[in-house]
Amino acid sequence: MDKFKVRFAPSPTGPFHIGGARSALFNWLLAKKEKGTFVLRIEDTDLARSTRESEENIKKALHWLGLSWDEGVDVGGENGPYRQSERLHLYEAVTKRLLEEGKAYHCYCSEEELEKERQAQMDKGETPRYNGHCRHLTAEQKEAYEKEGRKPVVRFHVPLNEVISFDDMVRGHVSFESNGVGDFVIVKSDGMPVYNYGVVIDDHDMEISHVIRAEEHLSNTPRQIALFKALRWEIPTFGHISLILGKDYKKMSKRHGATSVEQYKNLGYLPEAIVNFLALLGWAPEGEQELFTREELISAFSMDRVAKNPAVFDIDKLNWINFNYMKQLSSEELYNLCLPHLQEAGYAGETPSMEEKAKLMLMCETVKEHISYGAQIKNEVNMFFAEDITLDKGQEEEIAAVKGEESFMQVLEIFKDKLFSMEEVTVEKVKAAIKELMKETGLKGKFVYMPIRIALTGRMHGPDLNNIVVLLGKETCIKRLENPV
RNA sequence: GGCCCGUUGGUCAAGCGGUUAAGACACCGCCCUUUCACGGCGGUAUCGGGGGUUCGAUUCCCCCACGGGUCACCA
Numbered sequence: 001m002d003k004f005k006v007r008f009a010p011s012p013t014g015p016f017h018i019g020g021a022r023s024a025l026f027n028w029l030l031a032k033k034e035k036g037t038f039v040l041r042i043e044d045t046d047l048a049r050s051t052r053e054s055e056e057n058i059k060k061a062l063h064w065l066g067l068s069w070d071e072g073v074d075v076g077g078e079n080g081p082y083r084q085s086e087r088l089h090l091y092e093a094v095t096k097r098l099l100e101e102g103k104a105y106h107c108y109c110s111e112e113e114l115e116k117e118r119q120a121q122m123d124k125g126e127t128p129r130y131n132g133h134c135r136h137l138t139a140e141q142k143e144a145y146e147k148e149g150r151k152p153v154v155r156f157h158v159p160l161n162e163v164i165s166f167d168d169m170v171r172g173h174v175s176f177e178s179n180g181v182g183d184f185v186i187v188k189s190d191g192m193p194v195y196n197y198g199v200v201i202d203d204h205d206m207e208i209s210h211v212i213r214a215e216e217h218l219s220n221t222p223r224q225i226a227l228f229k230a231l232r233w234e235i236p237t238f239g240h241i242s243l244i245l246g247k248d249y250k251k252m253s254k255r256h257g258a259t260s261v262e263q264y265k266n267l268g269y270l271p272e273a274i275v276n277f278l279a280l281l282g283w284a285p286e287g288e289q290e291l292f293t294r295e296e297l298i299s300a301f302s303m304d305r306v307a308k309n310p311a312v313f314d315i316d317k318l319n320w321i322n323f324n325y326m327k328q329l330s331s332e333e334l335y336n337l338c339l340p341h342l343q344e345a346g347y348a349g350e351t352p353s354m355e356e357k358a359k360l361m362l363m364c365e366t367v368k369e370h371i372s373y374g375a376q377i378k379n380e381v382n383m384f385f386a387e388d389i390t391l392d393k394g395q396e397e398e399i400a401a402v403k404g405e406e407s408f409m410q411v412l413e414i415f416k417d418k419l420f421s422m423e424e425v426t427v428e429k430v431k432a433a434i435k436e437l438m439k440e441t442g443l444k445g446k447f448v449y450m451p452i453r454i455a456l457t458g459r460m461h462g463p464d465l466n467n468i469v470v471l472l473g474k475e476t477c478i479k480r481l482e483n484p485v
Numbered sequence: 486g487g488c489c490c491g492u493u494g495g496u497c498a499a500g501c502g503g504u505u506a507a508g509a510c511a512c513c514g515c516c517c518u519u520u521c522a523c524g525g526c527g528g529u530a531u532c533g534g535g536g537g538u539u540c541g542a543u544u545c546c547c548c549c550a551c552g553g554g555u556c557a558c559c560a
Contacts, residue, residue: 188558449520
């Protein structure tokens with residue numbers, strides 16, 4: 001195996017999980033770094049759960065993240081097909097060989113029988129594994145079973161008393177006793193290969209040199225290695241990356257909030273930010289840099305700096321990273337990112353006019369420093385659309401203190417008059433008006449800004465006040481200044 | 486339960502026998518700002534426990550505890 005070749009092999013059985021995205025990313029980064037090949041293979045042997053729709057979702061998400069594949073479904077390649085359901089004839093040939101060489105055999109045990117055995121072993125504190133019941137059936141016995149209507153599976157005969165070990169790229173030397181493995185099913189009774197079987201044949205056929213996948217596959221590895229050995233195929237190098245955990249240290253699941261790439265996309269996160277964040281989950285660069293362009297990531301990435309321990313998904317950090325990427329957006333890009341969320345909240349029309357777009361763009365720019373991802377704009381911007389504003393619950397005391405100032409109403413009055421006489425409200429004019437107000441009253445700083453801010457927004461925190469006045473418009477401002485909540 | 490993997494602040498983490506145990510997020514404080522932020526500066530806070538090995542252990546070994554993964558005709 002002279003070429004560096006990796007693959008991402010998802011099964012299309014649901015939304016594309018963020019953990020899968022990280023596995024794909026690590027493979028992709030390594031392929032780029034080593035100038036190798038990144039393959040996308042679809043493992044759809046689970047007929048009941050696999051859907052074409054899910055496959056499309058995964059591919060869409062991969063494209064959105066910018067993790068394009070050099071070989072695989074859609075793009076083709078020399079070692080196709082790249083969908084397992086289209087490779088059945090290839091598995092059959094290998095099964096035939098294994099059967100002939102006596103390394104695999106038909107098994108007629110029913111699920112009930114196996115379950116009973118498994119329980120018994122568990123109760124005795126033993127490793128549950130197949131007891132070898134069908135390992136040496138005679139032709140007559142087989143026939144009898146067939147007559148009963150039993151459909152056989154094919155089991156792989158795992159050699160006894162062997163130590164199966166390998167050097168994992170992230171975990172180092174790992175070893176298992178072959179006796180603890182037990183003869184496992186490689187072909188289901190419906191003729192479909194089982195995961196542990198399909199991967200081996202595919203990885204071999206596709207000349208995969210390095211298998212980088214999640215840690216949950218670590219204990220599958222001895223089975224796969226046993227198969228590679230039985231087939232006398234070269235064994236790829238494995239690297240098992242740790243899992244992504246939720247705040248409660250349990251594997252990331254729906255309970256922890258958004259778990260699929262699509263959800264993050266819909267919330268208004270940027271693909272570069274997700275890639276950057278995911279790269280930092282379980283991998284640490286040599287220096288102190290936190291924000292990386294794709295190219296920087298490629299050149300900095302290496303498997304020996306991948307952590308062994310699982311990592312908790314920290315949404316705050318993702319938000320911070322996304323915030324940084326949002327800052328780099330042009331007004332137009334920012335607007336495009338936020339528009340769907342403004343529309344969803346009813347703050348923007350289906351196809352905004354030039355005039356409306358200009359206003360919305362100003363709005364996005366105004367609140368840009370207060371939001372970490374697109375969907376958050378709804379909360380920041382509601383003050384511009386709400387009929388009536390309410391006081392910020394968390395700041396009641398502070399707000400009361402401001403309202404208690406004797407100059408409170410005076411400031412509002414004067415500012416209202418100045419607004420009233422303005423023909424056109426612009427940021428410059430508002431600034432000038434406030435300056436005048438300060439001169440006239442002798443008040444300064446927060447003693448003039450805060451009363452106006454609270455009257456206009458009901459909050460002590462928010463975007464720049466001058467912009468708020470312009471975005472709110474003359475009428476609304478005057479109304480709120482006259483009757484502060 | 487068996488087997489396997491893991492354990493540095495609240496979180497991501499650097500460290501690879503001798504360090505004042507980096508850095509980032511979050512949090513708090515200060516500065517900047519005639520408001521709010523952004524930004525800048527600073528602060529609080531970490532080696533799971535017990536044995537060894539060693540002149541010296543966060544680092545190496547063993548045991549325990551805890552967390553996770555896996556034991557499917559799912560992947």
